Amino acid sequence: MSAIFPDVGASHAAGLPKAHNPILSLQRREMLPSPSDWTFELIETYHAEIERMAKQFGLDTFPVQLEVITASQMIDAYASVGMPVNYRHWSFGKQYITSEKSYRRGHMGLAYEVVINSNPCIAYLMEENTLPMQALVMAHACYGHNSFFKGNYLFRMWTDASSIIDYLVYAKAYIAECEEQHGLDAVEELLDSCHALMNYGVDRYQRSQKLSLAQEEVLRKERESYLQQQVNDLWRTLPRSVEKQVEKSSQRFPADPQENLLYFIEKNAPLLDPWQREIVRIVRKVAQYFYPQRQTQVMNEGWATFWHYTLLNALYDEGALSDGFMMENLRSHTNVVFQPPLTHPGFQGINPYALGFAMFTDIRRICEQPTLEDKHWFPDLAGSSWRETIDHAMRNFRDESFVGQYLSPKVMRDFRLFSILDHAADPTFKVSAIHDESGYRHVREALARQYDMSTQEPNIQVWNVDVRGDRALTLRHGQHNNRPLNDEVREVLKHVGRLWGFTVRLESVDQHGKVIKHWEVAPLPHRNARA
């Protein structure tokens, strides 16, 4: 899912340079009708024009499916993390209540659009939007995000656009079936625990499988019986021989630390029933599906914003769009890419739309009109084809590497970026670098690190299981820059304990490998405990 949010408070009219389209022959076209109310015919007309323009720029996309929805359906879509179907859980109800409340009070504008990484690519248009806004949304979602979903390596590697809807339909049906068989409460508890570990349910370095609904169903049945057998083997308590036992006990399990906690639990938790393992798996799969989105926010939004801006300007240059139409689009656009400075009351961190848009625009500028500075910093980019260059950037990077590779001194100056060092031991913050000659590299590295998932989330891995003893599970938190864990640790550990069924320990380890903090949670009474 991805969405443009209108920036309610901001009305910053940045003077954006108008896009130049040297590769397009400027052939005047007839102006399209531009009333402010949309109709289905007009949407199709505009879509056809935008599509033609996108083809001209060579954007490669999934087929598009546009769906017109109401505001309350948009809130519905939020509640199920943007997906058209999802399994039922109270947390989505909470999400709905929160969104609806802030929407009613006017705290939050609804996203103008939600687009789903599926094949065909489903984009929601809200009925309240004006026609220019619908056009902007189509250019942004159906051609910007859509081509990003199709092209970016993380999405290609981790998500399968053609099977996600099928999978969610399967997940919803399966979980509903479990609710019937095992009771709402049992399923809810399990999902709560899985959600607590959702961020630790992703593989970072493996290829996931692509499966259709039918195959998934067949494989599940096989998996259930096989898995249970494996688990039983692992926990077989009859010692085969004394020697072997001694040998075994010196061996660690797992042999290497495991970063995918949910995967480890699904495969190895001693007390889970087959249906519980399947639900753990479903949550893990959904987490994996959203994993690329979390890593490419700046790029994805920047790319989509860059393309709605470029496509609509190209249409305007052809004479297809009226001045009023374009003015409204530019107004929405400037609201979206507004970056309030740190001192602004509305400051909420770096706006990914603003940064991403500025970077892609700047890459194009470097290709087309490089300055001396650009030639020094980006010798390969200066003078190359901008289309190929940004396409390469879109396909092969994620936020961290994208910033590290392409953040130019000009963008840093425009944003007036500076980095602040916060050492817990120091009484003050220290400005470590600013947007000047000596600071560019430092700021760029710091910002790239900031987008690295490993600095955003604590690094917690499965360290050891006491297979022959009390079956306790030990997790290890490798401290990064001495940053401690938050206060929710004990609560999360209770969830781990519920899944694992036995004692769970967590050790915080500093960079020298010394355990500096230690938590332990006894298992909750397990309703499905086997004798």
Next chain:
Amino acid sequence: MLQQVIDRRLSGKNKSIGNRERFLNRYRKQIREAVHGAISGRSIHEIEQGENITLPRRDVSEPVFGHGSGGNQERVYPGNQEYVRGDQIARPPGGGAGSGSGPGAGQDGDGKDDFEFRITREEFMQYFFDDLALPHLLRTQLLPNVPEWKSHRAGFISEGNPTNLHVVRSMRKALSRRIAMGGDVTRQLLQLNQLLEAMLRDAKCSPDEICAVKAEIESLQLRLQKIPFLDPFDLRYRNRVKTPLPASRAVMFCLMDVSGSMNESRKDMAKRFFILLYLFLTRHYEKTDVVFIRHHTQAAEVSEDEFFHSTESGGTVASSALILMHQVIQKRYSPSEWSIYGAQASDGDNWLQDSAKCRALLVEKLLPVSRYFAYLQVAEESQTLWEEYSLVQKSQPRFAMQKVTDASGIYPVFRELFKKRSAA
């Protein structure tokens, strides 16, 4: 390529209703407490509204592993105005920018509030009914806010469903249509037949002429046959229209003992009983008045607020309230125009001699003019009033009484009430 534009606006509304149910279910206990609080705080007239529910943020949080504050970190911010490398910035009090979450700080700030949301009128009433252990059938009777309808015959119409087809009317229509349509033809046929007879008698007529007339007769008969026996146009259906039931006016007398022994929880139970009766009456009558009479040794008609929220002390003379009720009826609510309902709540404490007087008042003056009178004793022990009223119950069908020690006991009183209504 565009596959299609789909209009989803009419389909799939309230997709996340199941999620909301699960959410409400999870916080059932807290919501029930909030509803409980709201009931004692609300006026009887305003009972049917939604309610804001506040849950502690801690209860609704979904814990995840995350970084706490502290440690060393470096963050990049936009909008530098004055700083150069090496500047020292004083730590803002209470964390602020740079500590912990950085960009998420704004959200975390909001996160300290309690989680507040609103339940709808229906959901509120559900929780209210849950407490009273009200069966589902009744809930549906009480919940919809529509007047009762009665359907009347209202003549005949030309469109309707087959069950309402009126055969006699339809056949009559068909007959008259056939007569009207065939009138001319029949007349001509008659003339031609007469002519034919005359021609047959007359020897001068040539066979050709006779044949011609015969052919004409045949063609006219064919025309007659072609007139359909029954045309869709003839069909007549009984028409029924719904008219709202002419609901009369009702007045509800709430009588309550406010002597020192009536504590808050007893009053709360009494209030729930009054609310339920009120809800029931507003469903059945267009206009429902409520009269609040409280009493200790003397009775007084008071406002609702005083009724529930002021405490008095001293002894109890229950008959004073019954006398006042009788006076009010005589003065303002003529039994011919108003349906009168009485509801008395007390802990059963009464002066010894007074209880017999209460019974006499009830049987002789009040019950004859009332549709229904309910007595609710919100305490366990049997006292004189209970014993006296037990005698009334045997002889009077319009009287119900019940001892209640918690809210779910209130409903049986109502079961009595509904039983009588359905029998009537």
